Amino acid sequence: MNKILLLVIITLTHISGFSQDYKFNKLFTYQSSLQKEPRNVYCNSIDKNIFLEIRNDVYGLYASLTDLNKNEYHRFKIDTTRVENNLHLNFIYEYTNKIKTYEIGNQTFEYEIITEDSIQSKGFIKIYKDKKKKKMVNKHGITVLKGDINYFNIYRFMCIHPYENSKNLNIEMGGIVKSTTFFNGEINVTVELNSVDEANINVVVPDNKIIKTFSF
Numbered sequence: 469m470n471k472i473l474l475l476v477i478i479t480l481t482h483i484s485g486f487s488q489d490y491k492f493n494k495l496f497t498y499q500s501s502l503q504k505e506p507r508n509v510y511c512n513s514i515d516k517n518i519f520l521e522i523r524n525d526v527y528g529l530y531a532s533l534t535d536l537n538k539n540e541y542h543r544f545k546i547d548t549t550r551v552e553n554n555l556h557l558n559f560i561y562e563y564t565n566k567i568k569t570y571e572i573g574n575q576t577f578e579y580e581i582i583t584e585d586s587i588q589s590k591g592f593i594k595i596y597k598d599k600k601k602k603k604m605v606n607k608h609g610i611t612v613l614k615g616d617i618n619y620f621n622i623y624r625f626m627c628i629h630p631y632e633n634s635k636n637l638n639i640e641m642g643g644i645v646k647s648t649t650f651f652n653g654e655i656n657v658t659v660e661l662n663s664v665d666e667a668n669i670n671v672v673v674p675d676n677k678i679i680k681t682f683s684f
Contacts, residue, residue, distance in 0.1 A: 488673040490533060492520050495566060497662040498645075500654070506662055509626060510669060516621040517635050520671060523654040524544065534625075536635040539567045542673050556577050562589055564677040572637060574598040574604070588613050588646065593628075593639065608650040610631075613661075615643040623648070627659055652673045 494508035499506045507533040510520035517536035522529065535551075543565075548556040576599050581591040593608040608627070618638075625632045625643040629652075648659045 471495070490518055490520070490535070490671045492518070492667055492669045492671070492675070494668040495663075495665040496619075496626075496663075498626055499660050499662050500509055501658040502652070507626060509622060510618075510667055511622055513617055516638075519622075519625055520669065530562075531671070534567065534633070536567070536569075537635075539569065540602060541565045541567050542677075544671070559671055561672075562672055562678070563639055563680045564673070565680050567633050569633045569635070572631065572634055576601060577611075577637060577639060579641060586614070588644070593609075608648050610641075610648045611644045611646040613646045614640045618642060619644045 490512075494511050495508060496511065497508050508521065510522075514538070519534045520531060523533075524530075529546040529548060531544040531546055533544070534540075535542070541564065543562045544559040545562055547557055547560065549558070551555045558602065574597070576596040577592060577593060577598075578601075579593050581589050583590045585633055589612045590678050591610065593610060593614075594604055595606045595608075597603040597605050610623075618640055620629055620639050620641050621635075623641075624634070624637060627645075627648060627650070628637075631637050644664060646661045647661050652658055
């Protein structure tokens with residue numbers, strides 16, 4: 469799946485008038501112990517509040533674009549054609565839905581480093597009930613590959629439910645989460661980084677959006 473996505477040629481149905489152009493230049497692939505298939509998420513290394521996923525459901529191949537700057541979710545149907553060795557994806561806009569974000573309230577998050585070297589750090593993201601930090605409600609053990617760009621937004625979006633859309637929740641980790649373990653209810657979950665790849669995808673959302681109202 470990863471290799472195909474990196475070789476696709478992206479096209480879009482014609483959109484007249486004003487539109488919103490989204491650019492994605494990174495592809496993160498993580499594997500969860502709860503899922504058979506890896507999860508692929510495109511993001512922008514500068515704008516930390518937009519995410520793109522390409523998935524299959526009962527209706528076929530589709531794309532979901534999450535824009536936390538505007539608290540909007542956009543869905544596209546995808547038609548595919550293959551010409552020689554290139555796979556063409558045609559994004560066909562379907563609808564837009566408003567996103568409801570989970571309020572953090574008094575809960576407090578902190579990253580405690582246990583060990584580190586020049587390549588990586590290991591520690592815990594601790595989630596407390598309130599600012600007094602007397603009751604911990606969850607703890608994520610993480611390994612971070614050090615880098616110039618902080619990609620906590622990808623980790624939050626993929627792993628910290630129900631805070632995935634809470635754009636104000638940001639922890640400076642100084643890199644990319646390589647692996648993590650945490651409890652989801654009574655289940656111990658492990659998530660591993662498979663790959664980080666360069667990408668070049670532009671997706672356009674029309675100005676005359678079709679608004680649908682339902683909750684995620």
